[in-house]
Amino acid sequence: MLLTRLPVNGAKHRPYDLHALSTPPAFTLSQDQTLKEKFALSQDWDNSKNLSFLIVKGLFALSILWFQIFLSSDKIKREELTSFMKRFAIAIDLGATNLRVALISQRGKIFQKKFVPTPQSRSSQVIINEIVSLIQTTIKESRITINQIKGIGISAAAPVDINKGKIVNPPNIPCREISPIETLKKKFHLPVILYNDCAAAVWGEKYFGKGKKYKNIVYITISSGIGGGIISNNRLLLGRSGSAGEIGHFNIAAPYNFPCGCKKGINHWEGFCSGNNLPRFFKFWQKTHNIVPPYRIHNAKEIFDLAKTKDKIVLKFLKEINKFNALGISNVIVAYDPEIIILGGAVVLNNQKIILSGIKNNVEKYLPTPKIVVTSLKNDVSLFGAAALLFWPPN
Numbered sequence: 001m002l003l004t005r006l007p008v009n010g011a012k013h014r015p016y017d018l019h020a021l022s023t024p025p026a027f028t029l030s031q032d033q034t035l036k037e038k039f040a041l042s043q044d045w046d047n048s049k050n051l052s053f054l055i056v057k058g059l060f061a062l063s064i065l066w067f068q069i070f071l072s073s074d075k076i077k078r079e080e081l082t083s084f085m086k087r088f089a090i091a092i093d094l095g096a097t098n099l100r101v102a103l104i105s106q107r108g109k110i111f112q113k114k115f116v117p118t119p120q121s122r123s124s125q126v127i128i129n130e131i132v133s134l135i136q137t138t139i140k141e142s143r144i145t146i147n148q149i150k151g152i153g154i155s156a157a158a159p160v161d162i163n164k165g166k167i168v169n170p171p172n173i174p175c176r177e178i179s180p181i182e183t184l185k186k187k188f189h190l191p192v193i194l195y196n197d198c199a200a201a202v203w204g205e206k207y208f209g210k211g212k213k214y215k216n217i218v219y220i221t222i223s224s225g226i227g228g229g230i231i232s233n234n235r236l237l238l239g240r241s242g243s244a245g246e247i248g249h250f251n252i253a254a255p256y257n258f259p260c261g262c263k264k265g266i267n268h269w270e271g272f273c274s275g276n277n278l279p280r281f282f283k284f285w286q287k288t289h290n291i292v293p294p295y296r297i298h299n300a301k302e303i304f305d306l307a308k309t310k311d312k313i314v315l316k317f318l319k320e321i322n323k324f325n326a327l328g329i330s331n332v333i334v335a336y337d338p339e340i341i342i343l344g345g346a347v348v349l350n351n352q353k354i355i356l357s358g359i360k361n362n363v364e365k366y367l368p369t370p371k372i373v374v375t376s377l378k379n380d381v382s383l384f385g386a387a388a389l390l391f392w393p394p395n
Ligand SMILES: [Zn+2]
Pocket: 248, 249, 260, 261, 262, 263, 264, 265, 268, 270, 271
């Protein structure tokens, strides 16, 4: 290395080689090392100053963010600020009685839930227009942008052809087919999915409800009908067209030869135990058991109200219903070997004690009995499911 220095005492200005100096070098190797260490230390010091500055800066930014979050009275704004993921789903639940819509965040919070009575029209376009209008209102009132929405998920209380994206022969709506997907895609430029309500519900349980810890889950609704959604080893079972969970039409070999409401068979579980069929079967049961004078029952609620007054005839009837429910559940257990069965639907939710104890006391023990619980997502389980199917699509 060549260095230059100013001439000293008249010495010629000449370059010199550091190694050729007659005088000893200004520092020894070990001193050099110490200096390097000092230099490194001072660099560390600079780095740590920078790091401290960054940490302070970061903490300052975070405190501003949290300040904004906690001062914000707008719940949706708060959700946006606290969520680093995308964000919201529009969930539609096309039920027998109501058409509902909700804006649901990926963390499982519901915003902007609305409903209208399910239009009783022969024209599917009338139903689709109602869905469009509900979505438009929801987006407008929530003040979120389309970019913040993952998609539109529809859950339908009806047989669904998932391959063709249509609802087929909905039992409680006069039209024969509803194909909402294309219209919604064109209108909102968002992905649109369509599933049967129980398939959606079990997916909702897996991500937002009591199924979080399990790989093998069955969700069963006992409401106006009986249906199921099945997850086997983390996979959603759909079958050929999406109707793999139509467990309400299991034949439970009851001793009555009683026709199911579906008119496709006898002794179907749903034909005895669903909300719509309970009064129908009760009427038949009274005749078979010579109950005189017969009770005039109009709906399932009246039956359960009488049971709560300890009416002996009704309790005898419900003892039989409990056995049928347990037979249905026993079939589910041997068919799917679930770790947990989650029950929902109005009949269960309004009469949890009677239904749950009736099942647990009568279920067959051929396989180890899974946990049997009532949903925590209540009437919104299908809405949660429609959102979960968008956020975490099944394989
Ligand atoms: Zn049936």
